[in-house]
Amino acid sequence: MASKLRILVPVKRVIDYAIKPRINKAQTGVETAGVKHSLNPFDELSIEEAVRLRENHKNKKSPMEVENILALSAGGPKTPDVLRTAMAMGADRAFHIDVPESADGGPEPLTVAKMLRGVVEKENINLVLLGKQAIDGDQGQTGQMLAGLLGWPQATQASKVEIKDEAGTVEVTHEVDGGIETLRAKLPMVITTDLRLNEPRYASLPNIMKAKKKPLEKKTLADFGVEDKRRLKTLKVTEPPARTGGGKVEDVDGLISKLKELGAL
């Protein structure tokens, strides 16, 4: 086992979480033109975690040194914005995989997972930190598929990540129904991040400026032997039906008779 971490952090540019999404006119997806976009919140957590792994080693709190943090995103011409954000937070370099903008959340999870496998192999990655889902498609599959394709251990929805030793033993905590579950695996592995993992930092001004000079390479799906094949076809996207207002009752007796009327009692 190599003694240094080479981390891949895939990120996505999505409609800002605070925006109320609207269906486009063609009813094929969500309107994206002219809408504020930002870095997927779950991906912010994974970048933050990668950067903390590096800082923890420097502060002698983590046994493994972080050699490199590669941020990657597939998307249209504005994708570099989120990659610069990732680098301002602490990623060392970035790949922009050029795919056309689309209203349906971009390539399917399996396509993305296959592409990431290609990147992992070419770049000799030994830890992939992904957001557990992107808030546009809400698929939540990519990390798991990637682990499957690579044959690596995976830990999903991490709320804590700890490197235990130089041999690459990793402990990941995540929240389950009954409480907290702790998983242990050896690198290389795939980890997906959940909201309670950390609180992402703001990039400092000097780091924002430095990030503009960090290497950002443009690549294509073909560079990793993948094509954007769709297995699913979106037939139609519509707004959920508007809720109709309820009625008011005067008192408890009124409530009971109303419930009886509706056959609930």
Next chain:
Amino acid sequence: MASLARGLTSRASIANSVLRPYYERLIGPNKGRRYAHTHARAVEYLQNHDTDLTESQRTVREAITKTCANYSDEYWLKQDELKKFPADFHRALAQDGWLGICMPHEYGGSELGIAEAAVMMQTISESGGGMTAASSVHMNIFGLEPVVKFGTEEQKKRWLEPLIAGKERACFGVTEPNNGLDTLKLQSLARREKNGDYYNLSGQKIWISTAQNAQKILILVRTTPLDEVQKPSQGLSLFYTDLDPSVVEITEIPKMGRAAVDTNTLFFENWRVPANDMVGKENDGFKIILHGMNAERILIGAEALGLGYAALRKAAIYAGEREVFGRAIGKNQAIQHPLADSWMKLEAARLMIYHAARMYDQGYAGGEYANAGKYLAAEAAFEACERAVLTHGGMGYAKEYHVERYLREVFIPRIAPVSREMICNYIGERVLGLPKSY
């Protein structure tokens, strides 16, 4: 798999999760509006699509917005009521490197221009922080430019690093009670002691903002009496030194607005200041301090603009929501048109301020655009703040609606750092070629 179930949620439910405050912090109180039109801006919280901004200005605007969004209207209202210096705000900006925006790389700065610093200051003010937020960092952004330009290597290291890191705060001492804008008539004196290691300062200063909260002061005093120099601009010297309240008597001036950021009079007698705290050469102080004056006008203008936009935002939102006589008051042209007029005036002033900033960064030394931009920005902002109060009617007079605070604060950029009248004098003389009137 509860966590999975939790995970497969819509965007709305993420926003509604327990972590909502965290995401609000990222985005600010404004619920995202769609950017369908370029000019949907007046009611938008810190929009980021002014078409004239450069890429680096846009970067600054976006990044500083995130930090400012942590400080709500209620926070600024409280600071004003309690007269409490916004130390945590200052610390947050220092921590993310904002105080070094114009400072050299080697001391922890980012070496950006006044064009970027102006965007930063406008945004800070526009976030609702107004002059309180802006003044809490203002001096630290550009006040030490004389040190950058004229300080020795040792001085820069000693002074700029702690300033940029937020470990030291600085105030600026030029004006004196007896001479106002007539800077050359300064009466505070510094005499060099016999062994030469110290100067001995005696005199007084007025309108010294943040002196209660500053560890350092950049101070201009006379080292050669006025009757011994050939020109009145000679004989002044500049020091950057420790401000020790046990030696310098610092008295706060109760004032109309911006109560959270103190403004003071300073009295000092036999104040011993080390000779190596002098910036540049002895008797060259006036020349040195002139450097950066235009930049300061630009920044103050940008801060005024921010306040104007904040007031306009509040007014437009209120006018659209407040219903009287069965309709939104903003439907009435008597309400709507003054706000439209204010937007046009603010935008016009903004374009001039950013033009002045660009020229400054390109090395232009003239002051007409910096001065005119400050004048127009302050007047447009004043009008916007006044109209915001009037639009709110009685509510506008209540502190709860924030606009009365803006109105009290907006007098600062109208008066400081140079009055409207002196700006007109400058334009009259320098641009129109008319005789000096004073």
